[in-house]
Amino acid sequence: MIALLNILVAVLISPLFMTFIKKVKAWAQRRQGPPLLQGYYTFMKLLKKETVLSTNSSWIMRWAAPINLAVMIIAALFIPIVGIGGSGNILLFLYLLALAKFFMALAGLDAGSTFGGMGSSREMTISAVIEPVTVIVFAALAYVLGTMDIHRMALAVLANGPQAALVLISMSLFIILIVETARVPVDNPETHLELTMVHEAMILEQSGKNLAFMELAHAIKQTLLMGLLMSVLFPYGLATETTLVALVFGIGAFIVKGLCISFFVGLFESSMAKSRLFLLPNLFMLAYFFSFLTILFEVFA
Amino acid sequence: MDLFTAGFASMMGGALLRSRVLTLLACLLIAGAAGIFLTENQTITATFYEIVPGLSFAVHIDRLAAFFMLTIAAVSFCVSLYSVEYINQYKHKGLLISLMNIFILSMLLTVAAGNTFSFLFFWELMALSSFFLVMFEYDNDKTRKAGLFYFIMTQLSTLFLFIAFSLLYSYTGTTSMEKIILQEKSTFLFLALFIGFGIKAGIIPFHKWLPYAHPASPSNISALMSGVMIKVAIYGLLRFLLVLPAELWWGLLILGAGTVSALLGVIYALKEHDIKGLLAYHSIENIGIIYMGIGLFVIFSHYNVPALAAMSMAAALFHTLNHALFKSLLFLTAGHVVHTTKTRNIDEMGGLIRQMPYTALLFLIGAMAISGLPPFNGFVSELLLFQALFNASAVHNPIIELVLIICLSLLALTSALAAACFVKAFGMIFLAMPRSAQKTHEASWPMLLGEGLLALACVILGIFSPLYLNSLGYALPNMMFIGGALLFSILFFFLLARANTRYCETWGCGLISQTPRMEYTASGFSEPIVTIFSTIYNPQKHVSKEFFDKSQTLVREGHVEFHLMRFFEEYLYMPIANAAMVIASRIDTLHQKDMGAYIAYVFIAAVILLLWVGWFA
Amino acid sequence: MITAYVTIGILTPLLMLLSRTHKTTSLMLVAHTLIHLGMTGILVINITEPVYYLANNYFFIDALSTFEVLITSIIFFFAALYARGYVDGLLTERELSIKNVKVFYLGLTTLLTGLTLAFFSNNLALFWIWAEVTTILSAVLLVTLNAKENITAALQYVFVTSTAMLFSFIGLIMLFAVSKQALGAGTLNWDVLMLHASEFSPALLGVTFAFTFIGFAAKAGIFPFHTWLPEAHAKAPSVVSVILSTSVTSVGLYGIIRMYALVHPYTQLGAEMATVFGLLSMGVACFSMLQQKNLKMLIAFSTVENLGFMLFAIPVSLFWVLFHSLAHALAKALLFFSAGIIRRHYHSTELSKMKNILQQPFAAWGLIMGGAAAMGMPPFGIFLSKWFILTNVRPAMLSVLLFFMLTAAAAFAVALTGTLSPDEEKKEKYRPSRGMVLSLAGVLFLLLLFGVMVPEDILALLTATVEGLA
């Protein structure tokens, strides 16, 4: 029940956060920015459009977007969004994201366009380099909280209260969030047909419903990572039982927390410049260092 | 037992009669026997033939052996199925069939060996028959070089095994597998075993033969070699490791070797554009992962954490099986691709998914399995290993814990790089436009059947893993549910997205039509990774230009060479080979003289002997 | 029995002198070797206590000599089968002049008798004399070919072995003196010496061993007396190379074994020398193999390596040394027979001239199988002896030995893989005669047989041998 609600909320709320970040960035640039529901409008419009496929492309192209969306929906099972319920092996979560990325990268190569290939290549490079960081962050979480299940992690934080180590881990998680959702300084979501782009280049050949699914999947991914960050840093408000009050409160709390993080992400993006691709490992090393430090404390303490 | 005997006999018959059907039958029989055997907890020990007193062929099959026999037999079955059609392209078909039979039989008997003598006997037979198989296309220069290299490396491995077995014999006084149990410290013994099996398994720095031998041999043979032969080395290591009094540093050594192999294996794979060479490097990577499991087993056993030790062992064994399945699958599909395109360079392929959709699908399944993506089997074994590593705190030793954590992050890096590598491989081979003119066709049904069985096994072992692994006491996520839900929702969204589509050419940035030259290449794909790991690759660019004028402004033509350092070849293998050749040429000058010198040797020897007996005796 | 051997040994050459054609001469050789083999077979089956001949017990038949004669018989039989087609080839190539054909066959048949008598000699001086006779005969066989290098090779052979054998003779005289001192009347009869060896002075026994070792080691091709061996093997006709590298070298090894049996309970010197010289021979031979450009030289150095190994193993296990010598003889026969065919095809034994040797399938597979056998790989006999000997050697020594063997194996592999390179030019294909193919197949069969199924009789014979030497 809670699990289904988690999925539903994640799917429904994601475009909002996406647009809100854009809005925050616009505010930072003293622009007015798009309306808050712009994400939903775009999605609906794309659903109505026809899908244009390259003659060079194969069934990989046609399957990539559904797979992406499906994977994200399944992955939503693993993260406590509204409430705690369901299973949530953190590694399986990670590898589901990898599965989605795998197909996205293949789809990037499918049409034979140079941009797609470049995007795939960069995406896979970045994901390879961020992977040890992610795993080490998860390992640190498992170390501190003594479990590999994300739902139980949230429970553990609720039970024991906040810990200093978790702050460090949260910083790493935030970096992962930035990387995985293709944001400045790793990627620039605003540009199209620029040589700096990564994620957008990969989905350049997508159109119509496929593009809608891809965008939605991307938004859900962002929501899930936010959910993960929140369940570690500030799990308060999560519903632990299936009463209406708790659930409604949970939804409300999640929206508030999500908007806060989105706001922060928007500010972060506005204050940064796009970094060179080959300087990125430095950023990742920072996250690695934080988590390693956490483990170090845990081990020696 | 009877089933085993029947299987062996049938395999032997296959070798003699050059019959493909008998091979299939034999594999089935043995796989069945081993499968039945695995469910019952019993041991077969028998001596079936004595050459001379004290030297006998004996079998000793317990569950460990049965597990490996099952792996070998099952994979061999699928490969044989594939080969039925595949080997028609070769000139000496009969020879290939009998050699393949001997090869499979020797692998099975090595695993079933009941004493060290039979082990080494069949081990050598395996080396010899696989050497012949590698050399099968001997008119190619590269094949000969590869064969030679492979041969010398296998002989080196035999050398260390000989030392190990001799030591074992001197410690225990027996050659019988079941009686070997050692209490005393045996550092040299372990090192000999480690190096001996490490060479065959392809552990870095003994790995170099793999990327030479695998591309050179026929693809069904590469599948067997990479899929199962190197697993025989894993079996050997496990078999003897379990009866030796393991020390902590053994575990650390195995873990370290495994980690280095896994990481460097995949890093080297990324820059490899020979499809079979790429797969060979991935074998190194996966063997590294298996070694990590074994190393963890030793470490956790040392710290007396039996649950985690068992989990690591399960990870190692399960990954052994999985790797056997998906690697043979990949080699078989790659074999068909290489056969029809007549090239192994993935930069010259492309767009094959349209001519061979089934092959592409099967390759994709293999690629996903090897990249450790859910819900395939590769993910499950890597998950087990990850879980074991996540519980590093159980050892209660800060230094070891940190070592484990570092290994953990490197393992993560490895598996992500593997995914990148297979995106590259699949993308370059099957997707986009063909990069060279090719006339290709889909594989015939026996080939597809063989591959399909392997792919099916990859899926089933992944999705239904909780069924058999949870019964052993591991809490795995519910893969069946995940897999089912995934499949369902993918189908749902696919059907949703299907309507209202139109086909159009890829936009070529304003050019009239897109050409294959505009596509991303494999080198381009891996370029960012090469740059990031430039310390390992040490890329070097040699630019030479010719100019029209003296002041060097107008370039007439230019030439750029791009080299990546082959560290182990340049700094390990070549110096040793050169040293041997220098010594050899020095010694050979002894024989380049005239008769006078030869008589002078007699004189000197006589004087030395005179001194020896007269003054020192 | 020895009378029978001698009779057939005298009759055959006489008949050969009468024969007019090559065919009859070669048939006579085959007949001789076949009868010889048959008689040896009877000996092997009815192995009993030693039987003595002549008034002074100068000759005897015991297990060890029977075994060595068995090796010789087998090798000669196959060599005889092989010889006719091979000699025909030599004649068409004008490497052998028609006048010398008879000399060649006469040399072979008398060499067989010489070897047999050498092995059956109870008296060590007599053994020495027969050993010298075999040297002379082998040298004659070497120079039947029309090439000047053969003369050099033969001279080297004669000089290196004969000078070394003189030292052996000094050793034998000393042994005689030693026995005279202990027993009153001197004797060189091995059985008597064995019986009374405990009464001799150990130091002097050591000295006699050292002196005799020089000569016998030279016959056996042990470093540093091995220098004759590669040249002689490479230059000799393949039939002769086989005999040189198996039977003639086993004469030397046989001498060393006899002497070793005599001295080893009383002095360590024998074992020490065997170890040192065995290792040195192996090392030198293995590394030299890496440098060889000539197929037959390569095989010859592999002989040195194997003989070094056998010498090394004498203190370890006599049983397996003898088994090794049998298996090695077969492997070498296979290799040299194949090399002979290869030479006919390419008109050279230079490895660089050989392209795509699978054009000669029998010879190519013979080389490959023989090479694998010589490296000690299963399922060939040498693997068994290698296993047994090596499992009983100290680890440090073992590593060195194995390292040498690896080098040898590498050398073989380098050479053989090189010969598989594609052949551009079309040569006329040489067709080996039926006899040649038959002998190749026969040797290969025996080689495989002794690798997986050693006949009971041979085991019994070997056991009896080791008992007789204890």
Added chain:
Amino acid sequence: MIDAAIKTIFVLLYVTVAFIMTRRDIISLISTYATQSFLLACLAGLLYMQERHATLLWLAALILIIKMVLIPSTIRSIQKKMKRDMEFAYVSPTGSLMLSIVIILLSYGALSHLLRELGLGQLFALGAITGVSFTMMGLVVIFSRKLVLTKIIGYLAMEDGVMIFSMFVAELPLIIEALILVDLFMLIILSTILALGMETTIEEVHKRLQVLVGEEK
């Protein structure tokens, strides 16, 4: 008296070896060898006077016939072309002589106590040591001279050394000695023919070879 004579002969024998080591004229080398064999026969005769073994007398006769007459004459008859051996390898003639001194000292040092253990008297031990050092010196001749013919003479000198050794250490049965001499004879003939072959054509060698084996053509 006899002892003194024997010692004198030892000295003379050493002189002959020194000759063989250094002379360049082939004919005189062969004569030197004949002289050496004669001295050897004398030695056997003298020993007979002391020991009264009939074997020694027979041996002296055999040596006279085979080594002094038969072998030198055969070598001369087969070998007509070569006159001189001018070249030396590895050691110069002076070097060989120095080496000989070292060899004698070495053999003495190495073997004297062993020979004493064998129960040999002083003279006999001296004889044995002379024998061994003679053999070694013969070896020096073989490797230091270039021409095969000279090498053959060196070999013969070695063989003489063995003879001396056997005379002084223990007399072997006559039949053995006789066989050995026959053996030696054959060996010498063969190597002389081969030595000839080094200088002449192959056909000539083969012609002579057939004589050796008894082929009538």
